[in-house]
Amino acid sequence: FPLRPGKQHCEFYTKTGHCKYGSDCVFDHPPEHAVALTEQGLPYRPDQPLCTFYQRTQQCKYGPSCKFHHPKLVPIYAGSARQQA
DSSP: OOOOTTSOBOHHHHHHSOOTTGGGOOSBOOGGGOOOBOTTSOBOOTTSOBOHHHHHHSOOTTGGGOOSBOOOOOOOOSSOSSOOO
16 A cells, blocks of 8 residues: 555555555555455454454455454364374
């Protein structure tokens, strides 16, 4: 996203870490507002509430612009990892 020192901060970018206008946006996108993304391209925001849609479906219809947290998915196995003696 473009850095434009002296320009007003992009409100959407400062709230979500994403901007739908990309390099065409006329506002500043300071690096301190960048958001880490998961392997799926979803925002990793541990300081925010969990995305309930993502928790239920393991997908998020809002993508990188979602304002909620998307933790790493933990695989669920059918069998028990504990061995019986």
